[in-house]
Amino acid sequence: MSNVSLIIGREFNARVRKKSFIITTLLMPVLMLGLMVAPALIMEFSRGDEKRIAVIDESGLVAPELQDGDELSFETTDLSLEEARRELTDRFGVLFIGGDILANPNDVRLYANSTSSIVVESNITGQIERILEAEKLRGYNIENLSQILDEVKTSVSMQTFRNDKSQEEDSQAQSSIVATVLGYVLGFVLYMFLLIYGSMVMQSVIEEKNSRVLEVMVSSVRPFDLMLGKILGVALVAVVQILVWGVLICGIGGLVLPQLMPADVLAGAQAVQAGMPDAATVEGLNPEMLQAVAAMTDMGYVVKIFVCLLLFVFGGYLLYSAMFAAVGSAVDSVQDASQLQMPITLPIILALLMMLAVIKDPDSQLAFWFSVIPFTSPVVMMARIPYEIPWWEIVLSLAVLYASFVGMVWLASKIYRVGIFMYGKKPTFKELAKWIGYKY
Amino acid sequence: MDLLTVEHVVKQYARHKALDDVSLTIPRGSVYGLLGPNGAGKTTLIRIINRITAPDSGRVLFGDREIRPADVLRIGYLPEERGLYKKMKVGEQAIFFARLKGLSRREAVERLKQWFVKFGIEGWWDKKVEELSKGMAQKVQFIVTVLHEPELLIFDEPFSGFDPINANLLKEEIMALRDKGATIIFSTHNMASVEEICDHITLIDKSHNILSGRVDDIRRRHGSNIFEVAFRGEEDALRRAIEGRCEILEGAPEESAYRTLRLQVENDGEVRSVIAAVNEAVELRSFREIIPSMNDIFIRAVAGTL
Structure with a gap:
């Protein structure tokens, strides 16, 4: 058995046997699902206090038509504006509407007794706009106006297909919303993995240096093997974690979800998967949700994303952890490392920012180039993959990523060799650069 | 037959020369002391022998050929700065290093069991290293160093941190x-x-390398x-008898059952006549040469007065 594989085995076992690893690995998917459900739950529970707004309507047009919503309720008052502002302090605020509101729609004021919010304001302006529009329409004296308006009201749900992929009719509908959300999630997962597992390598190097095990180790193995073994050992932990998550999510998607979903939702999702859903099966169901369920229960799609996730996590992690290892070797404590970490964490953060830009337009030049540059490609590319981008781009991105990993390991090992025997001083970037030139 | 030969090794670091044209030969089966004040270059030399770093020039021979990467398997190294993985169990860790x-x-496993019995530490197998005291961890470290029965063992300050009893145990094992x-x-x-x-x-x-x-x-x-000279009788008689033949070193003589004096005899030829004179004057109990201790030699060599 070679020394590298012995070291990989040690690093892997030391981490996987930890209780904290087992717990996070098993709980994370549950937590993620919880996070998806949480916003809905928070919405449900935060509705509690209703905001009451006193209305002074000098035009008499708006007040009767204002509708109470989940959060806002309106009540007209006969007080003058001054009196209302002075006395009705238990209300959320006083809404004043000018007498000539039709001609001068800007004559609307809200005197809030506490902080106002965009949600409240847009609710009020939206309602007033609707009322004024209706009022103006009525001025044209059209017969059966309300009936006509009801009949005219239409809701469109569009299904997007990739024409360049397949001209066949049964190709699966793609929802941009599903892809966007998935892109965000995957981009963030990549970002987290790079940072967490990368700094895990760094901490482990610092720990070895501090406990002086390094001195013992290097008398048996080459420093390069030691560094590579550590990087690969931790990588193996990451891969196992993703595999467990993949199995859990596939399991939930493929087995548990169909049991929980109402039959009509499932039938709709299957219709979406199969191609053109007919109006009867999907009637009354939210098309976005159908497509999300369809994507989650479509094994081919899920497996493809997980394979890409594995490849990009692995490659991106290798690249970054090599840099983290070099930094770890150069310092004596995690505190000292923060300054040297800057050039590592900056590209990761840049990648995250780029991801946010790219996800809006996944086929742009910007998106292409940042998913080729190895420092940003794992995060950016992963965010694009749900959009079904061409295979050659993925392959190119991976090739560049893995090639630059090899270069980075070579460079990092030079710094590592020198760094592990340096104690007691904080090196500068200039010194690190000099170490690369040292010969051993 | 020499096991290890270091020939004209030079190692230059950024600002200082750690080793400048150092040569030495280590005979097979010897216990070879590598001495020197702090920062003299001992650790660098040991690292070169261990192939942790390479010399800028010069070479190291293992047996009669140049040392190769695989030769580290035939070397056991106990560094001065000891270290084990703190979170790892003792047995598991020892197996890891042995492999x-x-x-x-x-x-x-077989050899470890024997060593653990020998050191009376069978109960430590499943303990984590962080649970051991410093001295206990050092014992484990020693076992790890010698377990693969290497031809060449390098110990850097092996006794530091041991109590006299365990230091003795260690010394016996090293001699064995x-x-x-x-x-x-x-x-x-x-x-x-x-x-x-x-x-x-x-x-x-x-x-x-200033002394080999x-x-x-070396001591001789x-x-x-x-x-x-230790004697019984009149000191004055003795002083008179040897006057002119040699110099009497004044200073408090060592406590002993007899009176003692220290003499410096300028050349070897006169030793016999001095002894004869002493023998005439007083009752001679012993006459021995004072051979300098390694400690004296070390200090004088480093101070440049040897």
């Missing part, structure tokens, strides 16, 4: 390893232990013809 040195798992044929390089500042266990030494100071050879030879060579 890095090329032992199979089965072999490693030598008797089994291992060659031992022993880097230390502790001159008493050098006299006790080393048969050869090299003294490195300021990156140079057999311990006995650096004797300065000082003799101690």
Whole structure:
């Protein structure tokens, strides 16, 4: 058995046997699902206090038509504006509407007794706009106006297909919303993995240096093997974690979800998967949700994303952890490392920012180039993959990523060799650069 | 037959020369002391022998050919700065290190069991290293160093951190390893232990090899013809008898059952006549040459007054 594989085995076992690893690995998917459900739950529970707004309507047009919503309720008052502002302090605020509101729609004021919010304001302006529009329409004296308006009201749900992929009719509908959300999630997962597992390598190097095990180790193995073994050992932990998550999510998607979903939702999702859903099966169901369920229960799609996730996590992690290892070797404590970490964490953060830009337009030049540059490609590319981008781009991105990993390991090992025997001083970037030139 | 030969090794670091044209030969089966003040270059030399770093010029021969990467499997190194993985269990960790040195798992377990029994630490197998005291961890470290039965053992300050009883136990084990044929390089500042266990030494100071050879030879060579005479009788008579033949070194004589005087005899030819004169004047109980201790030689060599 070679020394590298012995070291990989040690690093892997030391981490996987930890209780904290087992717990996070098993709980994370549950937590993620919880996070998806949480916003809905928070919405449900935060509705509690209703905001009451006193209305002074000098035009008499708006007040009767204002509708109470989940959060806002309106009540007209006969007080003058001054009196209302002075006395009705238990209300959320006083809404004043000018007498000539039709001609001068800007004559609307809200005197809030506490902080106002965009949600409240847009609710009020939206309602007033609707009322004024209706009022103006009525001025044209059209017969059966309300009936006509009801009949005219239409809701469109569009299904997007990739024409360049397949001209066949049964190709699966793609929802941009599903892809966007998935892109965000995957981009963030990549970002987290790079940072967490990368700094895990760094901490482990610092720990070895501090406990002086390094001195013992290097008398048996080459420093390069030691560094590579550590990087690969931790990588193996990451891969196992993703595999467990993949199995859990596939399991939930493929087995548990169909049991929980109402039959009509499932039938709709299957219709979406199969191609053109007919109006009867999907009637009354939210098309976005159908497509999300369809994507989650479509094994081919899920497996493809997980394979890409594995490849990009692995490659991106290798690249970054090599840099983290070099930094770890150069310092004596995690505190000292923060300054040297800057050039590592900056590209990761840049990648995250780029991801946010790219996800809006996944086929742009910007998106292409940042998913080729190895420092940003794992995060950016992963965010694009749900959009079904061409295979050659993925392959190119991976090739560049893995090639630059090899270069980075070579460079990092030079710094590592020198760094592990340096104690007691904080090196500068200039010194690190000099170490690369040292010969051993 | 030499096990290890270092030839004209030079190692330059960014600002200083750690080793400047250092040569030495280590005979097979010897206990070889590598001495020198802090920062003299001992650790660098040991790292070069261990192939942790490479020399800028010069070479290291293992047996009769240049040292190769695979030769580290035939070397055991106990660094001065000891270290084990704190969170790992003792047994598991020892197996890990043994396998890095090329032992199979089965072999490693077998030998470890024997060593654990020998040191009376069978109960530690499943303990984590962080639960052990410093001295206990050092014992484990020693076992890890010698487990693969290397031909060359390098100990850097092996006794630091041990109580006298365990230091003695360790010394006996080291001697037993030598008797089994291992060659031992022993880097230390502790001159008493050098006299006790080393048969050869090299003294490195300021990156140079300033003194090499057999311990006995060196001590004899650096004797300065000082003799101690123990006697019974009149001191004045003695002083009169040897006046002119040699110099009497004043100073408090050592506590002993007899009166003693220290004499410096200028040349070897006169030793016999001095003894004869002493014998005439007083009742001579002993007459011995004072051979300098390694400690004296070390200090004088480093100070440049040897």
